[in-house]
Amino acid sequence: GNSVTQMEGPVTLSEEAFLTINCTYTATGYPSLFWYVQYPGEGLQLLLKATKADDKGSNKGFEATYRKETTSFHLEKGSVQVSDSAVYFCALSESKGAGNQFYFGTGTSLTVIP
């Protein structure tokens, strides 16, 4: 079956530090991969996505590359800011009927301190 395994948190970093949040997946087909972010008190927002192997998704300084050989989609940012403090969810989707079914990781809480 499909599943997503995500690095456990919480993660605490100083401002301008380098961020990596690991994500690996198991899928039966050819999924699309996503990172969602949830800021305190808000719903999930799409941060970035990649729909096929070797694609790189990027947004707001965050990047993740779809690695089929290692079944990974690690999230990176070169210099985090306090405003990046949030919970980050890795997810995959596969086609299910007329839509897609999503599978989420357990989330990684990030706190960036000044």
Place this chain on the structure above:
Amino acid sequence: SAVISQKPSRDICQRGTSLTIQCQVDSQVTMMFWYRQQPGQSLTLIATANQGSEATYESGFVIDKFPISRPNLTFSTLTVSNMSPEDSSIYLCSVGDRVSEQYFGPGTRLTVT
């Protein structure tokens, strides 16, 4: 993209009562999804709601506890019935489009006392 609103945004309910959560989308969509996010945990899919047919429930979730309505292509409701403190969660609706992106509502934060 899709803009999704949910009502109520939060509620505190007594054990044994029921709460109906509404989800409104600004465009017509085929499939809508209902998730539960328990404190400190990831999202768990409750059911998929298709317009004009019965909702499809995931393992561990049943229609008697979580009845869903989908009267048209822009609206759905989820009812949490006979609530207990274990039902305290954030409930999220979402929609997915054909290019595999999913959009989430802001969530309904439910506390059962």
